[in-house]
Amino acid sequence: MTTTQLITQIKKKKSFLCIGLDVDLNKIPKHLLKEEDPIFAFNKAIIDATHHLCVAYKPNTAFYEAYGIKGWQSLEKTINYLNENHQDIYTIADAKRGDIGNTSTMYAKAFFEDLGFDSVTIAPYMGKDSVEPFLAFKDKHTILLALTSNQGAFDFQTKMVDGVELYKQVLETSKSWENSENLMYVVGATKAEFLGDIRKIIPDSFLLVPGVGAQGGNLQDVCKYGMNTNVGLLINSSRGIIYASNDEDFAEAAAKKAEELQLQMAVELGRN
């Protein structure tokens, strides 16, 4: 999916919600455990109940890898279900990969070609030649970690490098990489006060913003400081939506939570 198509979807659905499919077998409703593939059964029900309220889904690969080959099968079924039934949905593999050039190419093939995701999250520590192999894929996005939502973000990301914070160096430096128009960036909702500065460096880029809800980030603050003329935001909620109930009504409960966020987003889009 291109950036233009994503913006069209956001305007059509009045939503820039991304739902994180971080499925933990200990947290899903007990009655699903008797299904042949409980993770996929859970994802399918969540997708069926929420796809009209969001523009993107983001499975975090850790939650699938933790279940070995069965987990990868669930991930593959989930992305195939989305690509076959909801071509208007943007898909993000939250994988936080990154390696030397020839190895990054293998990861890019895995997520963009083999699995067919629209985008993948990447860690910037190894620099240009670890990211450019992902950027080389046409009509795919590479979502670079800039300022993450966790406490550990203050260990290195906000440290001053040549008079400017490391995460700003990452933003600035990455703009010069080949095919940088395919970049998006991760900025945690818990760091909304940083968004003004971030928008000075990358006014036009899309931001993937995790941390609204369970991690304490505030939707209105994120929009106030982070929204641009093309919206430029994908706000992710995972646990706050998918675990709204762990009973038979889990999918409806998730839809209700997703709708609450979507309605707030419609208000913010009205201001835009």
Place this chain on the structure above:
Amino acid sequence: MTTTQLITQIKKKKSFLCIGLDVDLNKIPKHLLKEEDPIFAFNKAIIDATHHLCVAYKPNTAFYEAYGIKGWQSLEKTINYLNENHQDIYTIADAKRGDIGNTSTMYAKAFFEDLGFDSVTIAPYMGKDSVEPFLAFKDKHTILLALTSNQGAFDFQTKMVDGVELYKQVLETSKSWENSENLMYVVGATKAEFLGDIRKIIPDSFLLVPGVGAQGGNLQDVCKYGMNTNVGLLINSSRGIIYASNDEDFAEAAAKKAEELQLQMAVELGRN
């Protein structure tokens, strides 16, 4: 495997060689492609021919993920083969993972419990709470990227942060994390001249050193600046060994290349 057991193996085998199992179906001998699982068949032959010459194997997960579920099956078969037949071998999942706390715990379970690796490589960008979930596993090692072997290392890792290079900040900061005795570090062989400074910060830690061979790093330089009284080095070679021949004699050719390195290592250990 504990650090002490690893040192015992190094002294017994007179080798601190790690062989990278980065298997690309386009590069392995054609006759293996008719096997049911060509990647595992290749790995098994390489392991059978070289296990007496090395102390560790390091599959890079990218090369397995690129083949989807089949690739994960090959990875699982490879680690199971090692754990069942060569308990004296140290195993490294070169995965370069790292995420917020609860997600890192899922990755740690995937690699340490589900797959049963001795260690996993981790990117430091997200800081303390993204790494400590890995460190919490007893008798397992977390191998943190410090100074990588690629050109992109100069984009951020060597930038000055509060008067000291970022990779040195990573080394220094990580020493204060809980269970930091379970840390090892990645330092590229192509940056051997940095090893003297690195040893001032982490004199006792093991270093995983990729980049000897195909990437141009020099074994003697790495030993000169990086070896400590407990050896403290695992030197990795991937392509230089496993693709020494792409004919029927590939395993013997790999063993010959591995032996060349092992003999050089025995000389270096003699100096130690």
